[in-house]
Amino acid sequence: MSTNRLAAITVLCTIAIISAVLLVHFEPWERAPSAEVCTITTIPSPLGGGSISPAEGSYESGNRVILTATAASGYVFEHWDGDASGSSNPLIITMNSNKTVTAHFRLMPPSANLTVHFIDVGQGDSILLDIGDTELLIDGGDKSPGVVNYISQYVDGPLEVMVATHPHADHIGGLIGVLNDFEVDEIWLNGETSTSQTYSQFMSAVNSEGADVYIARRGDTIHAGNLTFSVLSPVSLGSDTNDNSIVLSLSYGQVGFLFTGDAEQEAEASMLSAGIVPDVDILKVGHHGSRTASSLQFLHAAKPEVAIYMAGVGNSYGHPHQETICNLREVGADIYGPDAHGTIIITTDGATYSILPSNNVPSVDCLPTITYDLTIGVNGQGSTSPGAGTYEYDTGAEATVSASPASGWNFDHWSGDVSGTSPTITIIMDSDKDITAYFGRIPVTELEIVSVTSTVSPGAYATLRARAPPGAQCTITIYYKSGPSTAQGLYSKQADTNGDVSWTWKVGTRTTPGSWRIVVTATYEGQTVSQETYFTVS
Numbered sequence: 001m002s003t004n005r006l007a008a009i010t011v012l013c014t015i016a017i018i019s020a021v022l023l024v025h026f027e028p029w030e031r032a033p034s035a036e037v038c039t040i041t042t043i044p045s046p047l048g049g050g051s052i053s054p055a056e057g058s059y060e061s062g063n064r065v066i067l068t069a070t071a072a073s074g075y076v077f078e079h080w081d082g083d084a085s086g087s088s089n090p091l092i093i094t095m096n097s098n099k100t101v102t103a104h105f106r107l108m109p110p111s112a113n114l115t116v117h118f119i120d121v122g123q124g125d126s127i128l129l130d131i132g133d134t135e136l137l138i139d140g141g142d143k144s145p146g147v148v149n150y151i152s153q154y155v156d157g158p159l160e161v162m163v164a165t166h167p168h169a170d171h172i173g174g175l176i177g178v179l180n181d182f183e184v185d186e187i188w189l190n191g192e193t194s195t196s197q198t199y200s201q202f203m204s205a206v207n208s209e210g211a212d213v214y215i216a217r218r219g220d221t222i223h224a225g226n227l228t229f230s231v232l233s234p235v236s237l238g239s240d241t242n243d244n245s246i247v248l249s250l251s252y253g254q255v256g257f258l259f260t261g262d263a264e265q266e267a268e269a270s271m272l273s274a275g276i277v278p279d280v281d282i283l284k285v286g287h288h289g290s291r292t293a294s295s296l297q298f299l300h301a302a303k304p305e306v307a308i309y310m311a312g313v314g315n316s317y318g319h320p321h322q323e324t325i326c327n328l329r330e331v332g333a334d335i336y337g338p339d340a341h342g343t344i345i346i347t348t349d350g351a352t353y354s355i356l357p358s359n360n361v362p363s364v365d366c367l368p369t370i371t372y373d374l375t376i377g378v379n380g381q382g383s384t385s386p387g388a389g390t391y392e393y394d395t396g397a398e399a400t401v402s403a404s405p406a407s408g409w410n411f412d413h414w415s416g417d418v419s420g421t422s423p424t425i426t427i428i429m430d431s432d433k434d435i436t437a438y439f440g441r442i443p444v445t446e447l448e449i450v451s452v453t454s455t456v457s458p459g460a461y462a463t464l465r466a467r468a469p470p471g472a473q474c475t476i477t478i479y480y481k482s483g484p485s486t487a488q489g490l491y492s493k494q495a496d497t498n499g500d501v502s503w504t505w506k507v508g509t510r511t512t513p514g515s516w517r518i519v520v521t522a523t524y525e526g527q528t529v530s531q532e533t534y535f536t537v538s
């Protein structure tokens, strides 16, 4: 953040006035053009920090103009430069030429240290902000362990502001004891109700407190002493209690904080699309470090240097999740959490900050994902799904591979790092795996005579049906007493795509009755097999 802000004022004279000045030098005094004017134009500072008055005006040449620099809230006037110098304010200038004057402002350092306590309440949120005799408490953790003992070390007089981000027990439970034991001036709620006993106890404590109670919505500001918080969320209540959390940003001097309650990625997306995610130094990580919050896009906008997730030792949710820690590492944040560090205290003077404890190793860290290669090979004719090649899987992933034989081939088995004969296998990827699908040719010995006309009279027709490997070249020979038949139709045929092949022929009228041998052959990829049968002519 820049510490200097400028406001510039340009004093412009017209060409006619410059002529008039020349006339002063070369003409008699009586002819001095006392009616000529200079025009002052204020250029509004684009950066803020302060302004100069008068904003605009016209002055006769030779007149004195009083310029006053006014600092904006949080800034102080420092000095003038340009065609004037020094730090006197107001500044008097005499309009004897064109002038450009700049007022410099700087950020006013906060007068006191702010301490922010991220209190170890186990699995829950409780954050105390303390500056001088002003204290603000965001959430109170669960009913036990309670935060009364801890905050009583720091709260002087009343607790100025209490914020309950949303009505879950790990946020409002401990606030019941705080309301019972402390005088609270102002209470901010998200307005959501709950059927829980904790909520009804909390609300009866709120109602009997006599504090001013407000419902926080985006655009609201919360004041506590010199601190001003901006409410960034919620816009309105939705169905998800976590996403209804009050989200607060605070700038203390140049140090920015973002307190997110249990807001998750839906609330983050709303703040992102509204363009209101501030660039902060310290982020209270959403929803105890759950992977349902802290999207990388949100973290890239907030750019935290320090991230604090509020998770308890051994919590049943597995918070903080490794994905969240990886995202926080990705944006370069130092990561703290009460499960690893106990209560974490940040102290800032508005320019720099310090953090205790100094060790920032979280309870969970981002480990690189281990991947393994699955290499699939094919032996014989067939394919696999996924196809032959090498694939990467996360450790522990299940890889399913199927084998499909080509026409005329059978799947036979898997070999390599897995074995088996089922065409579909599932492999647990706990190391690199190399597997091969073996396909075998369908043996031609599968030639089968399916049927033949059993008894035929001379002069009638007979049919033989066979099944062979699809595409096999097949022959049929009928051996009568007189030798092989020469009947029409007994020529070589190719089995169709189903492997079916059949012949129909006419038995000659002079064929000798009897039982005659029929031989069928199939030739496929260089191998020939044969089968025989008999049929009767009578």
Ligand SMILES: [Zn+2]
Binding pocket: 124, 125, 168, 170, 171, 262, 287, 288
């Ligand atoms: Zn929570």
